[in-house]
Amino acid sequence: MTTVRDVAKQAGVSVGTVSRVLSKNDTVKQPLKERVLAAVNNLNFKPNLAARALRTNKVDVIGLVVPDITNPFFAQLAKCIETEAVKRDHSVMLANSHDDVEIEQKQISALSDRTPRGLIVIAASDTRNIEYEVDIPVVSLDRRFKDFSLVSTDHFDGSAKIADHLYSLGHRQIAYIAGPQNTEVGRERKEGFLSRVDNLNKESDPISLRVFNGQFDYESGEDIGRTILASLKTWRPTAVAAANDQLAIGVLRAARDMKIEVPAELSVTGFDDIELASLVVPRLTTFRQPIELLAKAAIEAIFTNDFENLETRLSGGVIVRESTSVITD
Amino acid sequence: MTTVRDVAKQAGVSVGTVSRVLSKNDTVKQPLKERVLAAVNNLNFKPNLAARALRTNKVDVIGLVVPDITNPFFAQLAKCIETEAVKRDHSVMLANSHDDVEIEQKQISALSDRTPRGLIVIAASDTRNIEYEVDIPVVSLDRRFKDFSLVSTDHFDGSAKIADHLYSLGHRQIAYIAGPQNTEVGRERKEGFLSRVDNLNKESDPISLRVFNGQFDYESGEDIGRTILASLKTWRPTAVAAANDQLAIGVLRAARDMKIEVPAELSVTGFDDIELASLVVPRLTTFRQPIELLAKAAIEAIFTNDFENLETRLSGGVIVRESTSVITD
């Protein structure tokens, strides 16, 4: 294994100098610098990262804790985060919390022990309260984690835009399938939707809205979809807006099983724009979260190390596809 | 920060002793051991991992390189690997190769620089040849990486089982959509299918088989599906077997668009059993890869450090769902 000593010897300088040019420490004048660089190249020297870590107490790693990497939305976020990290010569360490606060806590402390540059955590939706002590920058992404800085989409606004879309198509009988109300995302999306509907609602042109509570998964969407569609005689919605794409896709499935044509008889909207949204039949109208920007902002927050506990809200837009249409009858 | 010195002082022993009990070095007699453990607990001591790494040249990390974490199959593998790693108090470092050998190489060398215990790589399907020099255990998973040990499903056998399933349902007109033939998985699955069909084929009861070449994605499946279904007058298959679930789901989509009932008019099978397979309409009959076992075997291979360049082939089974049915006419 070649070390700074070898490089120093070959370049005819001290190890301190080698270290300085490697850490881009400015100083070190041209001639020396060149000799060092030449030697580094020549010997194919790679600094021992553990030694560096021991001295600096930092390692070029970003820790990422997600509830479940198989959730397509989190996978996309993880991918973008990794891409951003690589740009900065960092690696990412991945941990799943399985949406369980206790596991989350263990994972966070395991990651912290490795002294990464910072931690990005997409919080478990679980509500139990656990104390954390971490001595590195932490930023929560998408789902707020404790009282750390948050980078997320403006869910409130996004839901409002979906409501606008449906309204503009003429829908006045609307079902909203909310996400779990013990999560901030779930609450914000619901509130955004409800409050916009409330604004739009006029006595001369009333909107009838019903709200259902679900989880953020396919099964839940399918179940609730079935419930809604089964009672069509009692109350017939012309549109159902779901708090995320999985829910919406579940509804699509229920509709298909029950021979209800989407969008002819029922418009359906999602939220997130996971890859699958554009692949289901019919392709899903949804709200696209700015995934790349979210990832960038989260990484940025780690590096600027702004401990102001700030909130970064990014906006996205409605992607209109085939699952929504104007009311014709 | 509390160090071994602090612990040693409190326990009234030498730092060597502390280190020895922490590294489960057997030796160290009960009385001392207990005092050390008490001090560790008392001071909430956590060893500095970087220091340990510097000495041992190893860190409790598994590097994982995948083509793309947003591929649901890889995400599931990654999740299982992470679970296994945690069981052994290891973390996992994740890198995407974007299915590009050059990026893969950079990622691998970046990970190796961090001296993980080992590397699990799901190879890029790209074919260019690049030299690697790594000094840690490497095992390829699912897709063979160079000439390193491979842990994978027995694709040949799996495809054969799918062929059997279709045959037993009475299908004799079959289309096979192969995966990219520059990947070993693609080739093995195809060969497994073709060779079984070949065995089953009798003059008295002939099978007509056509093979199409695709990529492992939805679009490709949809395109090819459309092609096959558009020429139904020329040649009408009663079943199409796809080399993976994404392809099959693409076919399902094409069939739906073209008003062809699955499975009544056409049976469709996939391969992998990604989560989505059981959520599409109709639910997809497919071959389930033993994901958990694959992950376990890969991790196991890293730890036993069996450099025999062995091949571990795990078998899975056909999951019969709604997309296949017997031929009735």
Added chain:
DNA sequence: CTGAAAGCGCTTACAG
């Protein structure tokens, strides 16, 4: 079985 000590490969004040 345990302690004293060397040393892993860096970085970074401290001089000059």
Added chain:
DNA sequence: CTGAAAGCGCTTACAG
């Protein structure tokens, strides 16, 4: 601007 030297916190021969 550069060198000599200390030291980060562990582990592990080496004695005894």
